[in-house]
Amino acid sequence: MEVIKDLPEVFEEFAEQRKNSFLTVKELKDKGIPIVGAYCTYFPQEIAMAMGAATVGLCSTSDETIPVAERDLPKNLCPLIKSSYGFAITDKCPFFYFSDVVVGETTCDGKKKMYEYMAEFKDVFLMELPNSQREEGLKLWKSEIIRFKEYLENKFDVEITEDQIRDAIKVNNAGRRSLKRLYEVMKHDPAPIKGQDLFKVLYGSTFKFDRKAIPAEVDALVDKIEKEYAEGIMQEEKPRILVTGCPVGGATEKVIKAIEDNGGIVVTYENCTGAKSIDKLVDEDNPDVYDALARRYLNIGCSVMTPNPNRLELMGRLIDEYQVDGVVEVLLQACHTYSVESKGIRDFVNEKKGIPYISVETDYSQADIGQLNTRIAAFIEML
Structure with missing residues (x-):
């Protein structure tokens, strides 16, 4: 009985x-299954x-290895890049240790230069990501x-x-x-679960190796949430927050906690771990599989794209559909693309959507x- x-x-x-x-990755390796690690959506x-x-997805969300990384990298560099490199060079990330190849991408200047150092001690395949979503970029x-497919075929003789x-x-x-x-269960008002619990599933699911098992597990969870909601089990009515900005996870979950400890509830995440990576599907009817994949992935609205209308389009939709009361943007220190784009996000949220x-x-x-806690408490009180 289940x-x-x-x-x-x-x-x-x-x-x-x-x-x-961490244990599963070693078991897979022992069975001779190739492991491909990556950092980016x-x-x-x-x-x-x-x-x-x-x-x-490789380890990159803790300050544990940053002091070691700073022996090679500048101190005033984005913590995500330093953490990624630190975990790699200290071998403290089992996923990195067991990866046969690490796939990097030229998202930002700091990352692409860091991958050059990483390639000195690991097989790194660097994908050249265009800066824009024009046809030439596609x-x-x-x-x-x-080129990535051909690299894998050559490396693994498949x-x-x-x-x-x-x-x-x-x-x-x-x-x-x-x-x-x-x-989408968070469209309910009041919300059925805490934003912290939603995040646990979104983030945790990225570490499931058996991708085929995800739908059954997640669908069963959704059914249970909906059933309990229908029975009146739900959160209190609170200001509804959208979280956007740099990737969230590990150390930066402190921002989610600060929102929910101070009277708000995170109803939607626009970041990489949230809607940004799940919102669009690959077109299964496109006869050209490479074109289908290229379109789906290139359309992700990250701040490294210029211009970046897809981020605003997704955010506008989320604000409307989730009845968002306020937007909290997480900026990692020295993340230039998100920091510079934050003015455009603020203008869009304040002027176009009319919310704080x-x-x-x-x-x-x-x-x-x-x-x-102090800043977020004041923000939520204002709502």
């Missing part, structure tokens, strides 16, 4: 998923999945996806067929549909928790 777990238990399981996957997972590889990105890629697209799309269904906005600049230390 034991039906309580929601808090399920949320904790997802929260522990990253740690639990632009990484076209389906190409690696098509050859039977396991794909995983052509370049499609050619980069094909053939990757278009049918295998199509199968991988279907698997990932199914996972995206289920995760989208999950975060606040940006909080932070890093991976816990030193600013008091200040974060």
Whole structure:
């Protein structure tokens, strides 16, 4: 008989998923399954999945390894880049240690130079990401996806067929549909669950190696949330917050906690771990699989794109659909693209959507928790 777990238990399981996957990655490696590690939402997972590889997001969200990274990298560099490099060079990230290849991408200047150093001690495949979403950019990105496929074929002595890629697209799309269904439970007012619990599942699911298992697990969770909501189990009515900006996870979850400890509730995440990475599906009907993948991934609205209308389009939709009362933007110190774009985001939120906005600049230390609480409490009180 299947034991039906309580929601808090399920949320904790997802929260522990990253740690639990440390063992799984070794088991996969022992079975001879190739491991492909990556750092970015632009990484076209389906190409690696098509050859039977396991794909995983690499450690980059803790200040634990930053002092070591700063021996090689400047102190005034984005903490995400320093953390990524620190985990790599100290071998403190099992995912990195067991990866046969790490896929980098030329998203920002700091990252692409850091990958040069990383390539001195690890196989790094660097994908040249265009700076814009014009047709010329699309052509370049499609050619980069094909180049990545050919690299994997040569490195692992395999053939990757278009049918295998199509199968991988279907698997990932199914996972995206289920995760989208999950975060859409937050359209309810009042919200059915805490934003922190929603985040545990969104973040935890990125560390599940068995992608085919995601839809069943997440769908069962959504059904349980909806059932309890219908029975009157829900959160109190609170100001509804959208979180945007730099990638959130690990150390920066302190911002989510500060919002929810001070009377708000995060109903939607526009960041990489949230809607940005799940919102759009790969077109399964496009006869050209490389074009389908290139379009889907290049359309992600990250601040490295110029101009970046897709971020505003997604944010505007989320603000309307989730009845958002205020927007909190998370800016990592020295993340130039997001920091510069924050003026455009503030103008859009204040003027076009007519709601309040606040940006909080932070890093991976816990030193600013008091200040974060003070600023966010004042912001939520104003709402």
